[in-house]
Amino acid sequence: MKFLASIILSxxxxxxxxxxxxxxxxMIVGLIIGYSIPQKRILSFVSxxxxxxxxxxxxxxxxxxxxxHILAKRVAVFIVKKEDPIILMLITAVVGGLSAGISAxxxxxxxxxxxx
Amino acid sequence: MKYFIFAIxxxxxxxxxxxxxxxxxxxxxxxxxxxxxxxIWQNAEPVDYDFSENLNVKGINGKVxxxxxxxxxxxxxxxxxxxxxxxxxxxxAKFRLWQxxxxxxxxxxxxxxxxxxxxxxxDRNQRRMGMVFAAENALSAMEKDDSTKHALDAYTxxxxxxxxxxxxxxxxxxxxxxxxxxxxxxxxKSALFTKQMTYTLAGYDKDLEYTNALKVLGEENFKLLYxxxxxxxxxxxxxxxAYAKPLADLIPPADxxxxxxxxxxxxxxxxxxKPNPSNGSNNWAVSGSRTQSGKPILSNDPHLGxxxxxxxxxxQLHTKAYNSYGVSFPGLPGVVIGFNDSIAFGFTNAGxxxxxxxxxxxxxxxxxxxxxxxxxxNATQRVEKIKVKGSNEILDTVAYTVFGPVIYDKSxxxxxxxxxxxxxxxxxxxxxxILKMWLLLNRAKNYEDYHHAISxxxxxxxxxxxxxxxxxxxxxxxxxxxxxxxxxxxxVMPGYDxxxxxxxxxxxxxxxxxxxxxxxxxxxxxQRPTDSTYPYFIPGSYEVYRAITINKRLDAxxxxxxxxxxxxxxxxxxxxxxxxxxxxxxYVNRNELSSxxxxxxxxxxxxxxxxxPTEKGVTCFNAWWDSLYNxxxxxxxxxxxxxxxxxxxxVLLEALTKDxxxxxxxxxxxxxxxxxxxxxxxxxxxxxxxxxxLENEGKLEWAKYKNTTVYHLLKxxxxxxxxxxxxxxxGNGIVNATQHDHGPSWRMVIEMTQPINAHAVYPxxxxxxxxxxFYDNFIDTWAKxxxxxxxxxxxxxxxSEQIKWTxxxxxxx
Numbered sequence: 001m002k003f004l005a006s007i008i009l010s011x012x013x014x015x016x017x018x019x020x021x022x023x024x025x026x027m028i029v030g031l032i033i034g035y036s037i038p039q040k041r042i043l044s045f046v047s048x049x050x051x052x053x054x055x056x057x058x059x060x061x062x063x064x065x066x067x068x069h070i071l072a073k074r075v076a077v078f079i080v081k082k083e084d085p086i087i088l089m090l091i092t093a094v095v096g097g098l099s100a101g102i103s104a105x106x107x108x109x110x111x112x113x114x115x116x
Numbered sequence: 117m118k119y120f121i122f123a124i125x126x127x128x129x130x131x132x133x134x135x136x137x138x139x140x141x142x143x144x145x146x147x148x149x150x151x152x153x154x155x156i157w158q159n160a161e162p163v164d165y166d167f168s169e170n171l172n173v174k175g176i177n178g179k180v181x182x183x184x185x186x187x188x189x190x191x192x193x194x195x196x197x198x199x200x201x202x203x204x205x206x207x208x209a210k211f212r213l214w215q216x217x218x219x220x221x222x223x224x225x226x227x228x229x230x231x232x233x234x235x236x237x238x239d240r241n242q243r244r245m246g247m248v249f250a251a252e253n254a255l256s257a258m259e260k261d262d263s264t265k266h267a268l269d270a271y272t273x274x275x276x277x278x279x280x281x282x283x284x285x286x287x288x289x290x291x292x293x294x295x296x297x298x299x300x301x302x303x304x305k306s307a308l309f310t311k312q313m314t315y316t317l318a319g320y321d322k323d324l325e326y327t328n329a330l331k332v333l334g335e336e337n338f339k340l341l342y343x344x345x346x347x348x349x350x351x352x353x354x355x356x357x358a359y360a361k362p363l364a365d366l367i368p369p370a371d372x373x374x375x376x377x378x379x380x381x382x383x384x385x386x387x388x389x390k391p392n393p394s395n396g397s398n399n400w401a402v403s404g405s406r407t408q409s410g411k412p413i414l415s416n417d418p419h420l421g422x423x424x425x426x427x428x429x430x431x432q433l434h435t436k437a438y439n440s441y442g443v444s445f446p447g448l449p450g451v452v453i454g455f456n457d458s459i460a461f462g463f464t465n466a467g468x469x470x471x472x473x474x475x476x477x478x479x480x481x482x483x484x485x486x487x488x489x490x491x492x493x494n495a496t497q498r499v500e501k502i503k504v505k506g507s508n509e510i511l512d513t514v515a516y517t518v519f520g521p522v523i524y525d526k527s528x529x530x531x532x533x534x535x536x537x538x539x540x541x542x543x544x545x546x547x548x549x550i551l552k553m554w555l556l557l558n559r560a561k562n563y564e565d566y567h568h569a570i571s572x573x574x575x576x577x578x579x580x581x582x583x584x585x586x587x588x589x590x591x592x593x594x595x596x597x598x599x600x601x602x603x604x605x606x607x608v609m610p611g612y613d614x615x616x617x618x619x620x621x622x623x624x625x626x627x628x629x630x631x632x633x634x635x636x637x638x639x640x641x642x643q644r645p646t647d648s649t650y651p652y653f654i655p656g657s658y659e660v661y662r663a664i665t666i667n668k669r670l671d672a673x674x675x676x677x678x679x680x681x682x683x684x685x686x687x688x689x690x691x692x693x694x695x696x697x698x699x700x701x702x703y704v705n706r707n708e709l710s711s712x713x714x715x716x717x718x719x720x721x722x723x724x725x726x727x728x729p730t731e732k733g734v735t736c737f738n739a740w741w742d743s744l745y746n747x748x749x750x751x752x753x754x755x756x757x758x759x760x761x762x763x764x765x766x767v768l769l770e771a772l773t774k775d776x777x778x779x780x781x782x783x784x785x786x787x788x789x790x791x792x793x794x795x796x797x798x799x800x801x802x803x804x805x806x807x808x809x810l811e812n813e814g815k816l817e818w819a820k821y822k823n824t825t826v827y828h829l830l831k832x833x834x835x836x837x838x839x840x841x842x843x844x845x846x847g848n849g850i851v852n853a854t855q856h857d858h859g860p861s862w863r864m865v866i867e868m869t870q871p872i873n874a875h876a877v878y879p880x881x882x883x884x885x886x887x888x889x890f891y892d893n894f895i896d897t898w899a900k901x902x903x904x905x906x907x908x909x910x911x912x913x914x915x916s917e918q919i920k921w922t923x924x925x926x927x928x929x
Contacts, residue, residue, distance in 0.1 A: 015153075022284065023151035027133060041121070059152040067160035071289075071887030075156050077836035078144075078293075092150040092157070099132060099147060106129040109122035 003047045006037045010051030010100060026052050030100035034107025041108050048104035053097025060089045139295055149292055156292055158285040159887040167921035172928035175273040176202050182923040183909060188882035188890045189430045191909040197435040198270035201449040203925055205274025208429060209301070212446035212884040213279070214288035215425045217298055218829055219447060220305040223312035224248055228504040230296040236502065236510060241389050243500040244514050244528060246521040247315065250544045251307040257549040258307065264552050268303045271449035275301035289886060290830070309447035310551065314544045316420070318576030319391045320657055321471045324383045325761035327607040331382050332756040340771070340779075341763040344655070345648055347770050348695070350663045352579055352593060352645040353628045354635065362651035363623055366601040369615040376609060376616070382758050383608070385529040393657050394858050395420055397464035398685065398851060399581040400639035400666060401589040403632060408675045411868040412583035415681045416453055416462025417860040419853045422826040424837060424892060426880030428862050432909055438559040441908050443862050443878065450554040453862060455874060458561045459584045460866040464640045466577030466593050468656040470543040472618075474519045474611030478534045483515040483525065487612045495522070519611065520545050539611055541618065543596060548574040563588045563631065570594045571624055579640035585868045591638035592629040593645045596621040602653045622652055637670050639663070660766045661692045661849035678875060681865040686901035687851040688727040693737050696769050697721070700740060703776070703796040713804045727852070728845045729819035736816070739807055744799035751784045819843040825857050826879050826895060837886045844899040852901070863903065874906035
């Protein structure tokens with residue numbers, strides 16, 4: 001239950017903060033979720049990773065699909081040297097998931113630190 | 117333990133943030149770059165994006181409606197023309213902001229600000245050429261004139277109105293790639309744009325190389341290799357036209373023979389960043405007497421570097437004062453090439469030399485005084501501040517003389533000294549208001565209006581073509597061209613003597629022009645404007661062969677239609693090869709050839725002389741001719757190891773046509789004597805090596821060899837944003853002037869019927885966003901030689917099916 005809540009909350013909060021703050025707002029979200037939802041560190045990481053990776057990955061997919069992947073094909077060449085929009089989406093998901101997931105571990109570790 | 121884990125996770129966390137947010141580790145900060153809410157995904161425009169908008173903006177006097185058609189061409193309907201320029205600025209920025217900034221940053225020598233220190237030589241060159249100085253002079257003239265000032269102010273305000281709506285997510289993708297943000301637009305930036313265009317079209321010079329050539333080759337050989345006129349010249353103004361006695365009497369300085377023509381000097385440094393000498397164009401207008409409709413047809417295709425985003429942005433401006441349509445420059449208000457209800461206008465480059473160098477002797481290191489008319493004259497100093505990304509600001513002091521800026525001195529080219537520096541005299545530095553010409557052309561109704569409008573134009577010299585609904589056709593080669601005594605400015609001139617300065621400008625009425633000539637057409641293709649009877653000395657860089665094809669074709673046409681004109685713009689006939697191939701055939705020693713070489717010879721001799729995409733003959737012919745050219749000239753050009761300029765290709769062709777014992781044929785580096793038979797045969801043998809390699813790579817067919825490519829403005833740094841492998845024909849000296857990355861940047865055919873029958877295309881798209889389907893959607897149409905029928909919208913067309921979106925601009929209080 002906490003695991004699922006952590007996934008959903010991290011995705012929703014990332015979207016909401018991203019409306020006002022730069023990309024690193026997902027790291028703040030990770031810190032907050034990690035801090036406030038008590039679970040094993042590894043579960044904090046995995047749940048937040050999944051939440052934000054899903055948000056970034058799917059959001060990228062919907063945008064790109066509406067764009068007939070015109071842009072993703074071009075940008076993918078810059079990054080992986082081939083016209084593969086799916087790889088670009090996966091990289092996007094991993095970058096987002098990893099940034100927030102690691103932050104969740106930091107947040108959780110900080111919470112554990114304060115716990116007597 | 118938990119402290120340790122916290123510390124480790126915090127460390128990893130911080131490192132990851134740093135790695136994804138900086139350009140120090142990866143060239144791109146992946147966090148912000150891939151962010152779905154602010155990164156590149158935000159540039160992925162939905163293919164069914166709705167461009168309709170209702171905006172309240174400050175800076176317009178009345179409501180402006182913009183109708184966007186199915187090709188994303190905006191049709192701006194405004195009462196007040198300054199409101200139209202405001203919205204034009206807004207739309208230029210909306211669709212082309214990064215390009216506009218990049219081009220004007222380049223003009224101002226400011227690329228180092230976001231590229232870093234590798235752009236310093238380029239930036240210094242721009243500054244030292246006086247680009248900013250020139251733009252400031254232009255701006256002062258533009259702002260002195262009320263109508264131009266109001267137009268520019270409105271245009272600038274429109275751009276800035278758009279810029280103020282931007283947030284990180286909406287930034288054009290190039291800013292995200294390179295990591296900087298747009299600054300506010302200013303009228304100076306528009307002036308800078310006009311100077312960059314001037315540099316592109318009137319910035320090519322050969323004075324330093326000619327000075328070297330004079331020393332290395334001697335006067336007689338110099339004249340042979342760099343002649344004033346081509347025998348095969350088909351001038352813009354028909355041969356035999358009578359010119360009045362010149363108004364100006366031009367006599368060389370008394371000591372010119374000893375000091376100037378016999379100067380024995382060499383210049384060892386090379387000039388970097390020269391504009392492409394292929395920058396040119398075709399235009400022609402045929403009179404109603406020769407067309408099926410009985411109305412004139414005007415055609416124009418400017419040849420420039422092919423880029424994405426395109427140099428052009430298509431637009432219609434409908435105001436109370438006029439209704440004009442055509443292409444605009446993102447960076448300037450108004451239509452630059454196009455038509456209105458009454459007239460059509462277009463341009464080709466004149467190619468005239470309007471740029472000279474003077475040798476300067478400074479008094480000392482400070483560069484504050486130079487020797488002039490027998491005394492030390494003070495030079496003004498302009499300190500150029502060049503900001504460099506990731507490094508300290510650079511200061512570059514440029515001395516200004518009576519001629520202009522001292523572009524080359526020892527601070528810039530280390531083989532120069534206080535005694536020897538070079539100042540630049542360039543018409544581009546003069547104060548003038550060229551924008552006024554365009555603003556007047558947009559509203560011109562007849563020949564008199566056109567003639568008045570073009571009188572404001574001083575540089576870069578253009579062949580300005582005109583056709584009107586009432587039946588006039590005309591062409592003026594217009595600009596302020598320096599008055600020169602014969603030979604003046606070919607070589608570096610002494611800077612200590614005022615008698616070597618330009619004596620003024622040729623008066624406009626003496627500029628080459630034609631109005632409704634008997635031939636029933638006017639045309640130009642960057643060739644020399646006149647035959648040798650024109651009373652002034654007019655050096656320049658002139659093309660020869662496109663004009664021959666165009667004039668022969670036009671001479672033969674009757675009942676001309678728009679389709680005929682499209683076909684002519686796409687004509688791939690190679691008149692140079694027609695004249696050169698017989699020489700190759702005649703002098704090749706067939707019995708010396710391998711079977712492989714004979715095979716290529718067979719391809720060349722059976723070629724139909726068309727530079728069509730699948731022809732192999734053109735690739736083989738070019739390889740052979742280039743090889744012959746090198747056989748004959750390279751030994752002579754490289755003998756002194758100082759920069760020389762290659763003679764034009766007509767020089768060799770015409771020399772060999774007249775004289776099989778042309779004195780440069782023998783290779784000076786060998787003891788034996790090589791005759792033309794030997795050189796032609798050896799050239800083929802050398803070419804065969806390359807040709808067989810090309811054949812193995814499957815690149816013998818012309819289009820595959822040429823590999824037409826429309827590069828992004830960032831060139832090879834942004835290949836994913838380019839389009840390469842475009843399979844089309846054409847080439848250098850061909851009416852369809854498409855070379856590898858250079859060629860017809862806009863093709864337009866306008867029939868002056870009522871309503872006007874207009875067709876056009878350019879190799880790009882209206883949107884500068886690589887994530888938009890409108891980024892490069894015209895390229896395939898262009899490559900096939902096809903056109904779009906232009907929707908020249910009238911007030912009554914607001915419910916036309918061609919209108920896909922509407923933007924309304926309402927004045928905000």
